[in-house]
Amino acid sequence: MKKFGAWFQKQNMYLLVGLLMTGLAVVLGILSFFWTPYGTTTMSVAERFHAPSLRHLFGTDNFGRDIFSRVMQGIGTTVIVSSLIVLISASAGILIGAVTGYFGGILDEVIMRITDAVNAFPSILLALVVISILGSGKQNVVLSLGIVFTPSYVRIVRSEFIRLRDSDFVCRARLMGVSKLRILFIHILPNIWSVFWVSVTIGFNNAILAESGMSYLGIGVQPPDASLGKMLSDAQGYLGRAPWYALAPGLTIVWIVLGFSLLSEGVRRKEEKKK
C-alpha cells in the first residue's frame, strides 16, 4: 500500500486517471450525438422504473426511457454548455481583468464596483433577465452563467496583472517601447496561465454545477433534452422508488468534475516536475 502511494505520485497517475475519466466521459458525450443504445426520448409504459441491468445499464426512468442513453446525451449537453460558459466568462475575465489590473485608476474602480455588483446579484435573477430579453434555451443559459462567472475571473486576472505590471521584465518592455496592447497580451498574459488554469478548472466545475442548478430550477435545458442537472432534479421525486435514477446523473457529474480536477492536478504536477 505504501509503495502504491509513492508509485501513484511518482508516475503522476493523477494525470492518467484524470485523463481516463474525462476521456471516457467526453467519448460517451460525443458518441451520443451519433448513437445511443436506446432513443433518448423513447417512452414505454412497460419499461418504467426498471432497475439497472444488462439491458438498461443505468436502469430506466419514470417514462421508461433508458437512463444510460440519457446520461450520455446529458454529458454531451452538460460538457458543451459548461465549456462554453467557461469560455465566455474566462475570455471576458481576461479582457476586463487585464485592462483594469494594468491601468488601474478610475476605470479600475468603476469596473471593480460593477464586478462586485454582479457578484452579489442572484444568478437566478440574472438568468431570468437574460432569458426574458433573449428567450430561454441553452445558449442563453450559457450567456447568463457566463456573466455570472465573469467576476471571479476578473478578480484573479486583475490581481495577477497588478502583480506583474511593475515587474522588471514588464518595466523593461515598456522601456523598449512595446505597445500597451502587446505588453498586456503578449508579455504578461502568458505568465498568468498557471494561476489561470487552476481557476479555469474550478470554474469548469462550478459551471457544471451551476448549469445543473439552473436546470434544477427549471430555467436551463428544456425537456425532453437531457442534461445531467435536469435529470438529477427530475429524479429527486423518485428517490425511494428508483434511486438509480438520481444516482446515475449525480455520480456522472461527480465523475466528470473529479476527472477534470484530477486531470488539472496531473498537469500541474507535470509542470512542477519540469521546473
Add this chain to the structure above:
Amino acid sequence: MKKFSITLMALLLVAALGGCAGGKSSEDKSSASASTVETQGNGTTQDQTPAVDPKYGGKVVVGVQQDIDSLDPHKATAAGTKEILFNIFEGLLKVNENGSLICAVASDYSVSEDGLTYTFTLRDNVKFHNGKNVTAEDVKYSLERASGLLDGTVLVSSLQTLKSVDIVDEHTVQVTTGSANLELIYSFTTAIIPAGSGEAEGSNPIGTGPFSFVSYKPQEGLVVKKNPDYWQEGLPYLDEVNFKVVSGADAALLELKGHSIDLYSYLTDSQAAELANDYQIIAAPSDALQALFLNNKVAPFDNVKVRQAVCYAMDRDLANEFVTGGDGTIISAAMLPTLKDYYVDLNDVYGTGANVEKAKQLLAEAGYPNGVEFSVIVPSNYEAHVQTAEVLADQMKAAGINMSIELVDWNTWLEDVYRQGRAYQASICAITCDMTPSYLMVRFQTGHKKNFINFASSAYDEAYKKAEASMDLQEKAKYYKEAQKIFVDEAGTAFIQDPPITIALNKNLSGYKFYPIYVQDMSTVYYNNK
C-alpha cells in the same frame, strides 16, 4: 365518476325552495358520502364510518404547497390560501363534502320568486373567535365589504351584482341583487368577519370556523387551534393544526418519509406508490381541467383542422397512464364530470387514444402535409404539466406534430399566456374551478377578458348567453351542453384530463373528507386509537 352524486341540480332545487340541507344529522351525511365515494386506482378511500370512537385532542401538521397570499378572507385569491382559511372562516352558507350548500352562520334562508332578494336568518349563538356573538351588523359589514358596497372596491367579484344589504331585525338580513342568477347563492359562502375588523389596524383574522388563528410566519406556515365554541357540536376533534409550507414536491416527499407531516395532498403517482406502506393513500379527482391550450389566433392553430388534428393525435390515455398512473378522468370539454347535469361525455369525438391517420389527413388538408411544429409553454413549477408535455411531445411525433417544450416560471407564464401578449402558440396547464358551470364556460366567449385561447365562435357565444340567462335548470343544462358540443367540434382547445388528487394521510388519522372544491377541512379529522 359517481363520487359527487349530489349535483348542482339537486342543490339548486334546494336553494330555490329555501332552507338548508346541512346541519341535520351526521349519519345522514356519512351514509350519503359512504355510498358515493369510490375507490380509485391504487389509492384507498378514507374510512368514513369508523369502527372506533373518535378521539379528541392531538396535533396535526398539514403540508401545503403554497404560502398564504393574504390573511384577509375577502382578499385572498389563491386556492392554496382558501383551502387553509376554510378552517377559520365561514360564510352564511358553507359547502359540504358533497358539494352541496349547508347553512353555517345563517340557520335558514329564502330566495324571492324573481331571484332578486335573498333573506337570511342568522343562527343563534354563533360566536366569533374573540368570544363575541355574530350580529346582523357583522353580516351586513362583511357582505358590503366583499361586494364593494362599502368603499367601491369589489373584493369578491361574483358579489358585484349586489345592490344592498339590509338589516331586517336582529336575526334577519336581506340582500338585494341587481340581476337574477341562480348561481349567485354560491357566493354567500363569503366569510363573515366582525364589523370593522377589515379596516382595524393590525387585526388578526377572526372568524367563526372550527379553528381559530394562532400565528402565521411567512414561508413556515399558519397555525390554528381548536375553537371550543364552534356551533357544530362535537367538532372539531383536533387541538391544533399546523399548515406547514413545503417548498416543493421533492421536499414534501422527504418530509413525508421523515414523518414530519401528517397530511399532504398533490402527490404524484409514483410518490404515492412510494409512500403506500407508511401512509393511507387516497385519490380523488382534483376537479381541475388539464388541457393543451391552443391559441386560436396564432398559426398554425388559427386553422381549425390543425386544432382537430392535434385532438386526434393526442394519446390522452397514455398521458394519463404515465403522469397520473391512470387515475385521471379523460375529458374533452370545458366541463367537469362532477357537474353531472351539465356534463356531456364527448370523448368519442376525437377518441382518447391516438388516431394518427386521421390527424395526418387533417394536417394535409390544412396544408401541412409534412407536419407542423410549434412550441408549448409550460409553467416549470407544475411537474405534472411538464411531464404531460414530455409524453405528448414524444407521442405526437408519430402524427407529424413536433412540439418543442419551453419551461417558464409561473409569472412569466401569466405574462406570456394570460395577460396582454397572448402571443404564445400552445400551453399546457389546468383551470381549477368552483361549483358553478359558468365559471368554466364563461371564459370562452368571443373577446372575453379571460379568453386566453382567443376562441371565437358566435354559435358558442349564443348558446352560452342563453344558458346563463335561463332560470330553468333543464333549459340551462341543455344550452350548456350545446355550448360544449360547439366548443369540441371547433376543437377550441385540446382537453386532456381531470387529474386526480392523491393524498397521503397519517395512518392514525380518520375522518378526512374530500371536497369537490379546493379546501382542507380539518374539523372532522381525528386520531383513531389504532
Add this chain to the structure above:
Amino acid sequence: MKYLVKKIVTLIMTLFLVSVLAFLAFQIIPGDVVTSILGTEATPEREEALRKELGLDQPPVVRYVRWAGNVLKGDFGESYRYSKNMNQMMPVAELIGDKLPVTLLLAALSMLIIIVIAIPLGVFWARSKSKILDVSLNMGTQTAMAIPSFFLGVLVTYLFGFVLKWFAPGSYVSFRDDLWGCIRYLIFPAISVAIPKIAMTARFLRNSMLTERSSDYVRTAFSKGASERRVSYVHVLRNAMMPVVTFLGMIIAEIVAGSIVVEQVFSLPGIGKLLISSISTRDFPVVEILILYITFVVIFVYFLVDILYRVIDPRISSK
C-alpha cells in the same frame, strides 16, 4: 481614517449600483405583480386599485427615487406577497429579520464544523509523510469538492435521515420554539454545506503549511532544537493560517449570503429560500433589500477579514 472612508464610499457605491441593477432587472423580467397577487380571476377595477396602492402606476424613475428615499430613511417598505396580519403586509425589515437568524445559525454551525474538521485535517495532512495517505486525502477532497450541492443535500438527507435515521427530514423547528432542537436539525444541512468547504479549506491549509514549511524561519526554529511538533504548531501554523483566514472569510460571506440550494433541500426558512420565492413571486421590495443585504454582507465580511488580517498579521498592522 482614509482607509475607512474609502471602504465606506466603495460600499455605498456598490450598494447603489446593485440596487439600480436589481430595479432594472425587475423592469425587464416578465411577470406582473398585480396579476401575481390577485391571480387570474380579479376584476379590472381591483387590479387598478392595487396597482395604485403599490405605486406601480408611476413611471419607473419616480418609483426608484421614492424607493431609494425610503430606504435611506430606514424604511425598507412592505412585502407585496406576505401578510403580517389581516390588513397589513409584512414589513420587509421584519420579514428578513425573521429569516436571518436561520441563515446565520446555519452559517455559524457550518463554520464551526469546517473549522473543527478542516484545520486539524489540514495540519495532519501537511505533517503526515505517508504517500498513500496523501493520495487518498487528495482523492477524497477532490471528490468532496466535485459533488453538486443539491446532490450532496439529497445524499445527506438519505443517509442520515433514512438509512441512519439520525434526524427526520423536514422536521425543522423554529429556534424561537426550541433552540436546541433547531440546532440539532441544522447540523445536517450544515454538514452538507460544510463537506466541500472542509475539503477546500483542508487543501488550502495543507498547501499553505507546506509553503511555510520551506521558509527560512522554520529552519531557524529547528536550529534552536525545537521539535517537529513545536515547529508545526508554534511557528508554521500561525503563519500558514493567514491566507486561510481570508479563505474562510470568503466562505462565511458565501454562506451568510444564503445557501439557496441547501435551504431548499432541507426546507429551511432562511434568506436563500426567501430570495428564490420572492423572485418567483416578483416581490420586488423583498428582493431588492435582500440583494442589498447580500452585497452588504459580502463586502462587509471581506472588510472584516481585512481588519482581522491586520490584527493577526503584525506585518501589516504596524505599517
Add this chain to the structure above:
Amino acid sequence: MIKIEHLSVAFDGPEVVRDVSFTIGDGEILGVVGESGSGKSVTALTLMGLVSESAHVTSGKIYYDDQLLLEAGKPRDNALYREYQGPKMSMVFQEPMTSLNPTMKVGAQVEEMLLLHDRKCLGESIASAPKQNEIQTQKGQLADAEGVKMEEAKTRYAVGFTGWREERKKEKARRKNRVLEALRGVGLREAERVYDCYPHQLSGGMRQRVMIAMAVILHPGLIVADEPTTALDVTVQNQIIELLKKINQEQKNSLLFITHDLNLARRLCDRILVMQDGLIVESGHTEDIFNDPKGEYTKKLISAVPGRTGKRKSPHEKIRPLVEVRDLSVFYRENANSLFGKTVKKCVVHHADFTVYEGEILGLVGESGCGKTSLSKAILGLNKMTEGSVTHHSNSPQMVFQDPYSSLNPMKTVGWLLQEPLRAQGILDPSKAMSEKDREAAAHDMLRKVGMSEKYFTRRPSQLSGGQRQRISIGQALITRPGLVIADEPVSALDVTIQAQILELIRSLQEELKTSFLFISHDINVIYQVSDRIMVMKDGKILEIGETEEVFQHPKDPYTKELLR
C-alpha cells in the same frame, strides 16, 4: 572539538558534498569559502542536523566532542540532535529578513531558546556535567528531565498553586532579563523596545544582531554562521564582523564562518577551507592561502575579487552631454496601509543635479534605500512624481536590473527576447522596421556578443544560470543600440567569478558600442572597476561626484571615507 570525517551528501542525484573532512578546534574561527553550489551550506546544515529529509548522507561521520552525532547509513537521531541544537551549537543564517518568524515577537523568539533548553541549563548543569559518550547515558539524562518534572510537580504540590504561579512569574522575569542581557550583548541599545518588536520593525542589521543574540544566549560551543553579512550593507557588514569577532573572544566558542567573500574570510578567520563542487580544494591558515594560493580555483577566486586594481583604461573626454539631470527631486506615494493612515508623499531623491556624457560609465554608489533605484527610474521616466528636469539627448534608454530571474519574461525563448526590442522599435518607427530574417540575424549576433553560443537561442530563461540570464538582459538592452543603459546592481546577485565575467563583458561591450552606462552598485569596489566617474549617494542626496581616481584618492565626504574603509 568538531570532527567531520569523509562526509558525502546527495539529494536525489549526484553528491553535492563529496568526501569532506575537517576539524574545528576550541575557540577557532574556521572559514569555508566557495561560490554558490559549492556545497558549503549543505555541509554546514548537515553538521547542524538541519539538512532536509530528501538529503542522504552517503558516507562519513560527524563528531562533537567525541560524541558521534551522525553516521552515514543511519537515520538522523533527531532527539539527540535537539539536545545539541541550541545549547551546544547554534546557527546564524544569511537572510535576516526571512529567518525570523514574521508573526512572533523578537523577544519571544530569543526566549524560545531558553524555554526549549532552560531546564538543561539550570545552573549551567550541562556545562559542568561529565561528558556523556554513549547514548545510554543520554537516555538517562532524559530520564533526569522526567525527574525534574516530577520535582516540579512536587514543589507545586508543596507550595500550593499560588506559590507555584509565583515561581512561574519569577522565572519568566528571569528569562526576560537574560534575553535583554543577550540583546544588549550584541549591541542592541534599545533592548527593551526590540524585545517587543516584530522582525519587520527592525532593520536588516538589527535582525542579524537578534539572530546572533539568539545563537549565543546559551553560550554554545560552536556557532555556525552561514553568509551572515551577505544581505547587509557594507557599513553594517563591518559591524557584524566586529561583533562576531568580539563574541568569539569573549565566549571562547568556535565559529564556522561560511562565505563567498574572500575578503571577509580574511578579516575574520584563523583558517580557511576553499570548496568547489562539493570538494575541499584547498585548506590552510588564512594568510598562507592568500599569500600563496596553491589551487587554480583559489587563485581564480582571489583574482576575481573586485579589488582596487585593474582600473579600466579608457580615459574619455566629456564631449557631449547625453543626459542632463537638473535639480531633480523624486517622490513616492507611501500607500498608507494602516486603518487610519494617510497617503503621504515622500521625497526619496533630493535635488539631484548631474550630467551623463556620451560614451562614459558613470558609477553610482550608495547603500540600500539611498534612492539610487528611484533616481534611475526617474531618469527613465518610469516614475512620474518628480520635480526638476531630465533632458535626454539620445532616444530610448534601456535598463538592466539586479535580479536576473525577474527581469526576463519567463515564458519566452532567448531568441524571442532578443528580438522583441527590435520588433517594438519597428512598430514604433516603421523606418526602423526589420525583416524577420534580419531580426533573427541581429539576435544571433547579439547572442554571440554577450558570449553565449547559438544553442541558447531557443532556450527559456528558466533553463539558464544567473550569469547567463544577466548576459541576455544586457544583450536585450543593447540590441537597439541605445545611447544610455542604466545598470541597476547588475552583478550583485551573482557569484564572484561570474561577477568578474559580467563586469568584463560590460566593459568590452561599452568599448565596442560606445554606449553610456549609468552603473549602480552598493559595492564601491565594483564601481571602481568599471566607472570613469563616481557619484556617491546617501539618503536621497548626492554627496559627491568626481573622477574615479580623484574620489578614491581624496574622498571629500566622511561617508565616502567610511565606504572606502
